[in-house]
Amino acid sequence: MNTHEQIQGSRLPFFVYFALIFxxxxxxxxxxxDTGNTVSIIIAxxxxxxxxxxxxxxxxxxxxxxxxxxxFLGVAFLTLLAIFILTFSDYSFRVLS
Numbered sequence: 418m419n420t421h422e423q424i425q426g427s428r429l430p431f432f433v434y435f436a437l438i439f440x441x442x443x444x445x446x447x448x449x450x451d452t453g454n455t456v457s458i459i460i461a462x463x464x465x466x467x468x469x470x471x472x473x474x475x476x477x478x479x480x481x482x483x484x485x486x487x488x489f490l491g492v493a494f495l496t497l498l499a500i501f502i503l504t505f506s507d508y509s510f511r512v513l514s
Contacts, residue, residue, distance in 0.1 A: 433475045440468050458505070 444464050452460070473479045479487065 430475060433471050437468055437471060440464050455509075462501070 444461065447460055447464070448457070450457075473490075479490070
């Protein structure tokens with residue numbers, strides 16, 4: 418490993434950390450906006466997904482794991498996404514009495 422890779426590698430966690438801080442601040446600021454329930458949920462889940470991806474990739478070193486591990490993790494996330502979609506679609510079609 419040459420010196421350039423070591424310097425770049427040591428700075429990357431700080432950039433990821435500041436990106437997580439920025440996204441957390443953005444989440445708090447966006448929570449105060451009156452955009453409606455559906456839009457707020459979509460924005461909050463999108464920001465949370467980006468933060469989770471950053472943590473998984475850089476702090477949990479998912480980018481250094483074998484492909485089969487990434488595949489199983491992807492299947493787990495697709496299952497979670499299906500559960501969210503089914504739950505929110507059921508909730509949105511309910512008639513409130």
